[in-house]
Amino acid sequence: MSISISGILSPEQTESFSKFTESLNRDQLLWASGYLAGLLGQQTNQPVPEIEELVPAVDAQPGLTILYGSRTGNGEALAKKAQEIGTSQGFKVTLKSMNGYKTKELLTEKNLIVIVSTHGEGEPPFQAKALHEYIFGKRATKLEGVKYAVLGLGDSTYFQFCKTGKDFNEQLEQLGATRQVPFIACDIDFEDQAEQWLNDTIQTFASENVVSSTKATRQFRMDLPKQGEKKENVIPYSKKNPFMASVLEKVSLHGKGSTRQTLHLELSTEDAKELTYEPGDAAGIIPLNSVELVNEVLRVTGLSGDDVIEIKEIKSTLFEVLHSDFELSKITVDVVGRYLVFSPNEQLQQLVDNTDAFKEYLKSGDIVDLFQDYPSKLTAQDLIQLLRPLQARFYSISSSPKAYPGELHLTVGLVEFEDNGRHKRGTCSTYLSEIDMENGNVKLFIESNPGFRLPENEQTPIIMVGAGTGIAPYRAFVQHREQGENPGKSWLFFGNRNFETEFLYQTEWHDFLKTGALTNMDVAFSRDGEKKIYVQDRLLEKASEVFQWLEDGAHFYICGDMKSMARQVQDTLVSIVESQGGLSKENAQEYVGRLQTENKLQMDVY
């Protein structure tokens, strides 16, 4: 007896199945049929797939890998968006973080979308470092047969805008991979642009794959999800749709005598039920420019605040839009570029051509500087076209929603400095410091930061290292653990300039130490002694204990300024592992690298 089973079983299965059934007598066959029916019965809660649908799933559904690397949650969120689009297009989508991605897997990718951000002065975020190094290294293999597209995330106020993305884009081609669509560099305002690009790109990938797999064609649904529809449910508040939080408390954390100031803000999120965050997340704040700065801009441009201008068919006064819509306290390459078009200026051109000097100028220059140093007459409408939209500013949230339900706390360093003969102030910190306690509302949304999270197991020890406002997420961490059943050990290293006036949240740490929510604390105040002492010095003093904690599985967190602290702390960590673990420098680096790939070393640096 023979049955036609081709199309369901593989040739090997067909062969062994035929062999098996041919050997059976009638009784045996009856029994076997009953047995198989019984097996089927046990699986009834699992839907039996229709045969037609199984066809592409088994061997014709094209694969698409979304590989992302970014410090904030932006990269991951976009990657998920890409996954959604890709899946709806019939791809078998694999979502992979560059952190922990095995470099050799690159060879096996068919369709690859890379989403990668750029950090600081053109550097890859640490999640992307290893892969970035690999593709530029000697061990990089040829990638013929890999089709790819790269989306870069960045901030055009930095000189090397989206450099890492560009690197990936160019190097993958160098290695023989085929670029499917042109590279896109997304600025801070990336959402719309990025989504459009993803849609277009995946379409392109799809049409390429259609050619080689006609069977699968009918499976591709061409209707794309409506913009915003689904997203609204997942992330209810965003930059475009921020929540208006009222101010519960505003306190200056620095004592009398400090030359600087850090603001503690308690905001009410009680009315935003869907606004959820976890310790480690950041809040995006949409500020307003200070009236003083707007007036200065009006003065140097010679324009009147009452001038009416039109943006997207909406009429407003120049004052209004300068106050709330455009970036005034920073200038960027694109702004200067447009300025040069509006008003060619030889000296400014010379500055732009001198990269180092230009970089220096952009570091602290603002719109007032630009007009003061390179004067020109512009109309109000031209001025508006010149400017870039006002950006949100991000601050690590310093509260735990478990400890303060319905609240969100921020720890904001006030930015103030003398430059170019003027007293300059940071836009958002100034805005927050001047906000009216009674009637003031702060526009905010949550920026997820999956790369900076408490261990899932609350028993896991944690070591937290932070300087200045870098202490913010740790306040959230410790608050969170305090709410837990039986939290494990925790150790905070905190650094600032002066003990008496800049020991942020001092009394709270005292209380946490008393209750045991915090086990150890070490502090370094750089300006208090003859010799400057920093957190890394304290770490080194406690080297053997720190190493023991690491060996016991502690998670190690670094938060704060990249240039002045994070790097030194990382280096110190390597030397602690080297000396305490008796390892060579290379092995110590590997040890620390492993902590990083295992998500035991997490950083939130800026």
Place this chain on the structure above:
Amino acid sequence: MDKNINTPKPSSFEVVKENSNYLRGTIEESLKDPLTGAIRADDQLLIKFHGTYQQQDRDVDDERRHQKLEPLYSFLIRVRVPGGVATPQQWLALDGLSEKYADHTLKLTTRQAFQFHGVLKRHLKTTMKGINKSLLDTIAACGDVNRNVMCSANPFESLVHAEVAEDAKRISAHLTPQTNAYHEIWLDGKLIEGGEKDEEPLYGKHYLPRKFKIAIAIPPRNDTDVLSNDLGFIAIVDNEKLTGYNLSVGGGMAFTFGNNATYPRVADVVGYLPKEKIVEVAEAVLIFQRDNGNRFERKNARLKYTIDRLGLDFFRSEIERLSGFKLQPIKSYKFETLGDKYGWSQGEDGFYHYGVFVEGGKLADRNGYLAKTALREIAHIHQGTFILTGNQNVIIAQVAEKQKPLVEALLKKYKLIDADTLSSLRQNSIACAALPLCGLAFAEAERYLPSLIDKIDNILEANGLSKTPISIRMTGCPNGCGRPFLSEIGLVGKAPGKYNLYLGASFTGDRLNKLYKEMLSEQDILSALTPVLVDFAQHKQEEEHFGDFVIRKDYVKATTAGLNFHS
């Protein structure tokens, strides 16, 4: 210790002392804790014996609480200067430390000590080391031990001053605690002289029940307020030679509002001793108080209460037993003033001396008045000594004739206040430190008295009393660091901006004043004083002092003993 459960328990401070291992406690650990500017509670009691108090800036308590910062803790350090005599080198050393580690001021205390304020915990050790390096120290400057021994600061009036000052030093040295803890903690265990063993032959491990104060006065000047001390010696000079001292015992200022079992007391003068006996008698009085003082209730622990409890006769017989010396009859003496002599005077030894007026004892460079800098510059060229007075002033002493113009030039350069231009009231004023740093203060004193005197001066001037010596003293609380109860006008803080007004003390320090009116605001004080001062201007008798006048005119009853201070 008595196991009887009916026996009252010794005060908790006694337990802390007992468990402290001769004043060590956990001071070392407290100092090392980097998370707080404070030290542990028990150690706060113990460090007083080492000459330092923990304080906090009460001006910023509230704002710091909101800022999630602990109170701004700092330390007061009191430098013992037996007899108040310091060399220019010591002056410069202390001045330097105050600029580097304290609040840029030097407080000259009512007990002839230097005081640093605002020293942060992390600078405490360094500052202590610096003080010891200058051959001064802080041990027993506070605490339940014998404090800085005072001595009249009148080199211009007496050839015997040097000799008496030497006696003050001898007593001080003899009664200094012997524990090695001080050296271990502050000087990293390095002993200045050979190593001593850890025991307190004189004090034992409980030390005294309460503080113990000694002063010596050389009549006719009672600038040390000798009768306000637990133990006093009044120098008796015969034929320009020091022969011995009258002994006074049981003086003390402090009382507690609402507790009439506590009261200030003027000492009793009980007998005379030849000068050779001074150390033995001092030791006998200290031992008497060690063994008889109240260790259950700190508020009643001073010698003044012990004497009132046990009686003077018992006291006398015990002292004579302990010292093996029979007190002789009192020799006659006469005090004329509590105040200081300002400006230049030539001493019997031919040297010149300049009395500097330091308002409230606070030496600082403020509002263009560079008094602290002036004295620093003078210290750089001065070849004599500096003598701190019991009235919070300083004398630039032993200036040789040829040095005088140099000192004079500096006094001119910095326009140091010529006390002659001040009212006699201001010349005879004292204010304790009080707010913001003193934890005991209910009201301002040092920061406020100068402006109040401005206003009283107007009344005096209108009534022709500007040059009539009247003493005025203000303290932030009734513990009496500024000895307000021996002042003709005594103002004692009771609440912010509110003072009790005491009148009727003598001008020479032998009679306490009495409460005249309570809880007065500034306006109330002026309203209360004006009619009395007008009356005084119109009806005072020849040479009659204000304190005597108010008793004669029955504004207040005379306080004849501590026990009737409250009645």
